[in-house]
Amino acid sequence: MPWITGQQLQGGKYVIEKVLGQGGFGITYKALEVDLERTVVIKTLREDRSDDIDIKRFKEEAKTLAGLSQKLHRHIVTVFTWFQEGDIYCLVMEFVSGENIFKVVERRGALPEIEIVPLIRQIGEALIVVHKVGVIHRDAHPGNIMLLSDDKGNYDQAVLIDFGIAKKVVPLTQSSVNKHGHKNFAPYEQIYNGSRHPTVDVYALTATLYYAVTGQAPTNSLARKLENIPLKPPKEIIPSISNQLNQAILKGMALEAKDRPQSIQAWLAMLQPFEPVKPPFEPVKPPFESVKKPVVIPPKAQPSLLTILSNSIANLLRIMPWGWLIGVLFIYLFIGYLLVMYNAPLWGWAIAVAVPVTWAMTWASAVIWAVALAVDLAGAGAGSIVWCFAWAVVVALAVSWVGTEAFGMVAVPMAATVTMAGEKLLKSFNHFYTFLVLVFTSVFGLGLGLLVHRVVNGVS
Template sequence: MAWVAGDRLQGGKYTIERELGRGRFGITYLVKNSNSDRLVVKTLNDDLLRPLTQQERERLETMYLQEALKLQKCKHKHIVQVTEVFKEGEHSCLVMEYVDGDSLADLRPPILSEADALRYIQQIGEALIVVHQNELIHRDVHPGNILLRNREGQLEAVLIDFGLALDFDHILTTSRTKETSDGFTPPELYTKRTIARAYSDIYSLAATLYKLLTGRTPVNAVKRKVDGEHLVSPKEFNPQISDRVNGAILTGMKLDHKERSQSMREWLDSLGLSGETPQPVSTVLPNPNPNREKKINWTLVIAAIAAIGALLSGIAALIPILKQSPSPSPSSLSPSPSSTKTP
């Protein structure tokens, strides 16, 4: 059954505000908790569950919960965070943070500069590295599933709407065409012959970068593979794109997954994006320990005093010797070779 505004879950812990959206697999709701914080609850769609046998339904529920628990372990500032997993009657539910912002699909104008596009791509790419380390694949990366959140006046990308348990389609069908995003889904996700891996998310993220830099959705992977349609180089639409970025996009969107980068880190490196997202660098670096400078200065002062003291002691020791020495003769005033040496 679908919940409506006012319905209460978990004994009143969460109250439904409204439905945010639904797909073949899941329904997403905006809720408030007992502290009036807004959150998102996602559950499996009854329309999917209804025709299944009890055994199939239990298997899908198990897959969904297993992947939900993996997603809960994916802690990264650019991944929507899962805060709780629970059962409401026969429904498995995920509670996630609510990100209030537009998606990259809503950009106006639709084309970003290369620097801005790469900043968002790196944020999502780094997030996907964490996802892949937790043995998950997003399966549905595209501009509509990347929200822009305002954090301290700066926009940052957040990855949402993971395709949990999409591999369940393998049990029932030979294709996943109902769960694909035209232009962003790699060819292997249209059939059951190839299991999704990191290279699948790489294709989708490369296609997303293509869209951000050109304003155009790339040609569907099936049309490329079956009908022989040509993938136009993004640089042909936008000559401002660098050769390096253009090449990385085309490599990331190779139809044969073996010809793509095999890890997200490798593909980000091909874009020149190493390590975490770079932050603005100040020309004057702050002193990480303001007291350290004072300690260094006092040390120098003490060392200087000690050196002066040693010098004065040496002079004092020479005074009695100088008093006992006879007065120099006029000839001794002329410098000798040995007088220039340091004693």
Template sequence: MLQPGQYLKQRPHFIVEAEIGGGGFGVTFKAKHRDLNFPVVIKTPNSRLQKDANYPKYVKGFRKEGRILAEITQNHHPNIVRIIDFFEEDNLPCLVMDFVKGENLYNLIQAQGILSEQVAIDYIKQIAQALSICHQQGIIHRDAHPGNMILRENSNTVVLIDFGLAGNINSQSINQNGNLAFAPWEQMLETEKLPTLDIYTLAASLFYLVTGDTPISSLARKMTNRDLIPPKELNSRISEKLNHAIIKGLELEPQNRPQTMQEWVGLFPRAGDDEVELKSDVGMDYRKLQNYLKAGNWKEADEQTRRVMLAVAKREKEGYLDTNSIDNFPCADLRTIDQLWVKYSNGKFGFSVQKRIYQSFGGTREYDEIWEKFGDKVGWREGGSWLYYKDITFDIKAPEGHLPVGWALFLEKICLFRSSWSVWSLSRRDL
């Protein structure tokens, strides 16, 4: 086993800093390049395996799969952690990978709450595409749960990490259970691993992202005949099509699941599949806003959003929304406006998108530094200065979260105090 503080004889430029994870197959360590001062992750086989009769086969598989992953990631695949080196330290195989800076999706949900349907689908589709490439090369991840998906810092890219390398080698010393909350029951058996295993785990991950809960374990369903609770019972706002896709991925028997990632992702809802129900608690008509968004008339839609929000809050005279009016803005109306923006921008614009970005910076009422970071991220600031409303980009090519903007800016000159309170208040609402 590697030890914190250890300099590696075969790669003396690396110093081991700390153990950051371990499982039945391997142990991961954070290390640092001494000269260049950048972090890496080093993965080694679990020490318990060295006494196993199949250890030589495991090492051979470790090398082989590491080589395949290196080939897959040599062009910097955005959604798979990059392999950058392989060596043996005192007969201990060591696989060196990039250290991905960011938050894993499990912790993100615990801290910030569930994701919108469109954002959750986007994240899972990134991982599904990465796994599809791995499956074509004969690699099954076996543990693709939210804890192994890192949302790269200051981006919307999700990176899959911690492959259970050489996990197809049968061994009594290896715990093959993975994360039980996300694992299919057949993962407990020493049988051939198929893509349907990763499909189940990814479906369970998507269940978690949109409900904040994990599905009833497959083992409990298998042994005690417990029924799966559909995700829509826990979150009524998700579409029927997404509910169906998750349930199909969580079929108890592997032969009843979609057999490839492409087949499973094909069950996901697409833009235009489901019309937004134009609900309002105060009788507001949202058809004009819907028509503007459907036609891609982003500026007209932004101005209409401002008009309807002021009318709903009865703030037309004041011309802006204060914290109290956003705190008490009718839930049905807030969700309708958000869902319209999310739907017709394919998940790029909307309150829930802005909320996620604001919270990613630790958004609180203490707005100064965080509000500036938020403004930079969504494109409301350039060169350290806030934009006038006339300089806003009313185009689908604008940065994520750029629109709607009129509800927050309101005036020709930005009022930072009102705007930051508005975003902070919005970030506390359930969207």
């Protein structure tokens, strides 16, 4: 049974704050180390995995991480110590306060090449250190790479975590072979026979880069091997990806290990622009050539404004819940048509916008932005629109007072559609932009309804 919030370990030295994650092998907790007043991660073996083999494996991971931490490589998670609490073995590690690549891509979509490649290079450099001490990580997928941001919110550092299935290059016994790895980021030879060659990490890190720059998981290596399903080149998904990066990814994810770069160093070299090799000596200049010509160094290729803009629009088009927004648009077209047909007053139009937007968001958000906009418009002398938003505020408060159920019985389809659209938008945008999108869609739909009514009236 997992430990609960507030539970003390080692006589009060550590206090559990919450569970960070659970797997088939162990449980990780966020905890406070009381004496040093610092947040740490405590990784434990599950109670049902406390046999001699699992304990031995857990201790090996502790020693592996502790040894690597002593090298003070800033892109490898730091291990502080390990201890035993009752029958449970615990590993105390640095708490990395960032987001893993899975979460970043889920929130932002495909990441720009210029942003993610330097971060992947940092993890590659960490793996080089790992490989030099004879350890293969074998699980360098997006969930095990944490991205940390600077004061301006830009990601500037990556940290490699979780060495749970890391192994020595040469196994101690045949029974120590472990075949686990993330199915979309592990090469088939690792899944088949637990390969521990450096090319396993080359494949996993390359597949992680594929996911980061495309926003899509690569084709499973087993499906490529057994069903002959080809790997889609990343440039076909995001055309703005450079040819050099496209080739580096395809080479690093070659299906057969022999066709990949045989080391992380060799693969990282493919991510760097080619530079001319300097001659071993300076050629002798003729006597009359006294003035040196300035050497012109071509600037590094930077993505154009058009490329950045096209990537942003592509990401926006991909993350927008278009199906639900079209549903909102048609519902409001119908409502607008009815409001014109029955000659509804201005406050009726205000209610039409305020009720569902309030429903999909929170009443507080609707009130705040409605009041702010009303004040701005009042300053411009738009009196009738001020009254419109005043009604929006009243309705927003009414929704919070009466509750959503009463309105749900009246307009379930409308509310359900707007609610789902709001929930989908909130996965990629904050409350303010979600509010703006819903207001724009509903007002645009009302306008279309008015236009359709006039066209139909004019035709008849």
